[in-house]
Amino acid sequence: MKWVSFSARYLVNVEDLNNVESAGNYVRHRRAPIIVxxxxxxxxxxxxxVSGxxxxxxxxxxxxxxxxERNLPVEELAKQGILIKRGAGDSVHKTGxxxxxxxxxxxxxxxxxIVEDVAGFLNPDKLVKRTSNIAFSYMIPALDAVKASAVTSQFHVRYATKEMIDKYEKENKNIQSLYNVxxxxxxxxxxxxxxxxNIGxxxxxxxKEVKDKKDREIASLDALMLTLTQFLFGAKRTRFNPLVEIEALVLSVSEKPFNLPPINGDFNDYLNLVKSTADSFSSALEIDRPKIVFYVKGVKGSLSNPVEVFKSVRG
Incomplete structure (x- = not known):
């Protein structure tokens, strides 16, 4: 088994990556309860x-x-950004x-x-379930920074010309409106x-195994690198593109499932905990110690940038 676990910490300012509802002209950001x-x-x-x-x-x-780009198989709907997995009916898919x-x-x-290969699907009619090979937690404030997190609304005006206003107000349509995000x-x-x-x-x-398993493994890892190091996820990017700084990124590679904890508190204490846990994990199962690579801003022994973390794992 080759199991890759990751833990990241980002300083993110002014984001609207995940809003959940609008009430009139007010758009709410997703919130979650946590225990402190x-x-x-x-x-x-x-x-x-931000939801997983x-x-x-x-x-x-x-x-x-x-x-x-690499000529790996992608279903037609996925190419259009429509991630409808196989379900009770396959009629929406071009499939054999x-x-x-x-x-x-x-x-x-x-x-x-390849999307259903990596991210799984469930077809009750066929009694076939494929568990996702990729998992993400919710993205929430670090426990040591909860009091420094904030949500506030931003005031905006949807503008329209006088000619447009005169035209549409006759039809009782208010096209120049105030709203808060x-x-x-x-x-x-x-x-x-x-x-x-488990990929391929x-x-x-x-x-049974597909012929291009190795190429799929590399593609799935490279997609994770883009997602985590370039922060390529979330909504409202065109006008609310967040200001992001990667504070830390840690990866482990192990032959049994070894999952990294979230990066809370002092970075050196965190790394010492991870290394100690990895030692105990390998000793208890009598396997090779998980390989741990990390980028932590300002910490001695860290790689120079987040992308190097993935280069090290891929190599």
Whole structure:
């Protein structure tokens, strides 16, 4: 098994990556409840958040672009940015898998589409489930920076010329209107994993493998690199492109599932904890110690930039 775990921390200012609803002319940012320990007690607080679903969508679209460039299979809907996976009916897909079942059906689907290979699908009619090989947490403020996070609304005016106003007001349409959009700023943390070994391999028995498995593994890792180092996910980028600084990015590669914790508190303490846990993990399972590579701004022994973290893992 080749299991890649990642943990990132970003200083993000003025973002609207994930709004959830509008009430009249007010657009709300997503929030999530988290538990914070203060002394000997725990308190609940609501903080700005970006859902794992939003981040996973960005990752999958980055994967689509890379796959197209490298002539790896991508389903037609995915090429259009429509990530509809196989479900109870395959009629919306251009597929040749309809008459297959079990492992043969799963193999056929992943041979047609790298997105469903990496990110999974579920077809109840075929009794075939493929668990996603990529996972993302919600992106939330680091526990040591919760009090420094903020959500506030920004005032905007949708402008129109006098001629347009005169025309549409006769039809009772207010085309020049006021509206407010919530934006958030925080030191965010994000974690997740990528199971490279299960890419290009069926999860239903008998186990079968695609011919271009290695190319798919590299493409999935490169898509993750673009997603995390270039912050390529989220909505409202054209007018609310956030100001982002990568504070830390840590990756581990292991032969069994070894998942990195979120980067909270002092960076040196965090790295010492990860290294100690990796030692205990490898000793308990009698396997090779997970390989850990990291970029942490201003910390001795760190790689010089986040992209080098992925170059090291890929190499």
């Amino acid at each position: 320990k203060e002394g000997n007690t725990y308190t609940v607080t609501y903080v700005p958040a 679903e939003m981040i996973a969508h960005g990752y999958q679209m980055n994967l689509v672009e890379i796959a197209i 898998c309809g008459d297959k079942n079990g492992s043969d059906y799963e193999l056929c689907v992943i041979e047609e589409d 919530e934006t958030a700023s925080a030191s965010y943390v994000l974690t997740g994993y990528l199971n490279l070994s 391999v069926t999860q239903n028995y008998p186990v």
